[in-house]
Amino acid sequence: MNNAALIGNPNTGKTSLFNTLTSSYEYVGNWSGVTVEKKVGHLKNKSGELTDLPGIYTLHPLSRDEGVAAEYLVSDSPSLLVNIVDASQLERNLYLTFQLLEYGKPVVIGLNMIDVAKSNGLSINLEALADRIGVPVMPLVARTGKGAEELLDLISSSSVKAPDFRIDYGNAIEAAISNISRELNSVIPDHISSERFIALQLLERNEAVIRSLKLSDEQIAKVQSICDLAEQRLHTAGTPSTLQEYIRSVRTKHIHEICVTAVDTTHRKPNTLTEKIDAVVTHPIWGIPIFLVFMMFTFKLTFDWLGNPLSDLLESFFSGPLSTWIQNGLVAVGASEFTRALLIDGIIGGVGGVLVFIPQIFIMFLIISFIEDSGYMARITVMMDKIMELAGLNGKALIPFIIGFGCNVPGIMASRSIEQPKERMLSMLLVPLMSCSARLPVYALFAGIFFARAQALVIFSLYLLGIVLALVLAKLFSLFMFKDSKSFFMVELPPYRMPQSTTLFRSTWEKGKGFLRKAGTFILGGSVLIWLLSYVGPGGVADTMDDSFLASIGGLFASLLHPLGFGTWQSGAALITGFMAKEVVVSTMNIIYHVPDMAGLQGQIALAFTPLQAISFMVFVLLYTPCLATVGVLRKETASWRWTAFAVFYSLSLAYIMSFIIYQGGRLLGFV
């Protein structure tokens, strides 16, 4: 059985290849740090397993996601390493390759993006490269799948041998390597085939390796003294650098020699397409306005231009033909009145009421996927870094924020690629303020009723409010809760590429699937529960809904919500159930107002709310307690109940305060 692992620099196409080789679908994008955890899949030809690892420049981690790969190499036992190398940045990529060659397991190099290298005027001599490194080199274009079949055959053939690879690091280091190997002979796991690899990683002070080996304090001290001795010997021999720098310089010297023989750079030319696009979209003056116009366009398309008309069509189908068919069908089979009410009012009302927003959600996902796959995302982080820095964050935090617009859960996961612990924590705590697609049905419903003409603008403002509040809170939190820690910002700007339509649609579908799955689970379950609670009351079957359990539960909160403008049991009940998934707010409203179609619901809501109350309600839904799934992932990623509780508490307070200000302030200004 094969057990291969994909490993390579960030944004070199590992996950694209993983998807091709395993016929699975994992998240891909055009920036560094898309994959933040390891993923395992079965090879297409059933010859074994393949593990996809987060991208790293070296085995020595700086951020949380980068530690995953080093830990994997120490604690697991892959039978083959598939090292994906970006052909257009060969010299930089080979550094990791050298560390992997020292690992002592068979290695195959997948030389990806040879098309990009070619268009940049680089010509790479594959035979010379394979010959100098001593392992097979397979040319690839992972985006189109070119070369993937050959690579799969090679992986499954189990014919690749461990490389005979050894760099001479000089007397001082070589002596230290044998001392460490002797010292740790007993603790190095059996599956590690090269003690030399471990020794070198320890000499480089790789914390992830030290952690995974679970060394005792005594052993750590011994290793430390060996390192100190080696460094002293280096210094006396006239090399004034640290061990890490020295080891790196030996490797880079070898790599440079290889690149000189294997790569012809005489016809190198700049990437003109990327230069041209950058000249426009990152223009010193027009860059940020272009970004804002692009965002506004996104909302116009999602709502006014395309989303709403499609949604209306879907809605008329649900409330018209579909309900009639089911109603007739149920009558025909003689279903009881209870069953009929459960299906029509509970399930179609609750689940259907949310499903009608599929068009808006998918359009939004499509545009987010486009931003992710084109290379624009990294540019946004650069342009916005100054603003983010003023708020105590860094530009990279925008990546979790933008992903959070789709769904907060992957947004929080994406924070792993932020290097500084403080900035990572802040981003995770604030992602819930990014208005995810689950909140979109609520806005679409309310803004559609009260602000039909300026719907996109109103919803855009809500998204903007979330971002502005996140920045203000970031500033507050970093002033009062975190010791001032140093901050730096560095982001790679990948070349632009036109996202392929298949990738784009798959990526949209994968995001949207989560929504549909939620519709079949949380929203369905929630709808049934809510309907039951609205159907029965303390005195058996409730005469009117005001006597139901739902009314008494919602009523508990009505007086609390009164100062915010929506102190009814209906709003209270919708908000409580919305904790499961925020779409459920809409489901609950559909069931409570008990109307056959969206037009009816809109009429009911128009009676129950004033425009000012509607704004207050939308703001509350935007900001209040993150949903169940988000709370779960916050707990997992922060590894702390305290921070998780803090996130729940601050967002609830923020929602209350903001809605209070908006409603009471609006009333003072004469609105109702």
Place this chain on the structure above:
Amino acid sequence: MSDCQNCLLGLRPGISAEIRHFGSIDPALKRRLTDLGISVGSNITVKRYCPCGGPLMLECSGQLFGIRQKEAAEIKVAVS
């Protein structure tokens, strides 16, 4: 930027220079740059500056990246 002699910050867009030393930049940033193959002796080009003191975009052997002005002020270069 008069206080910044021979440093990366202050180079006009389009100008290339060789890195002489990194001054007192954040060690983590220095490692990140090293990861990208950028070290003393590397040839670096300024692409453009973001407005309002935002980061600058740089290029080094075909790789584009962005760093903050504060850090760019630390990096000493020699225009070739």
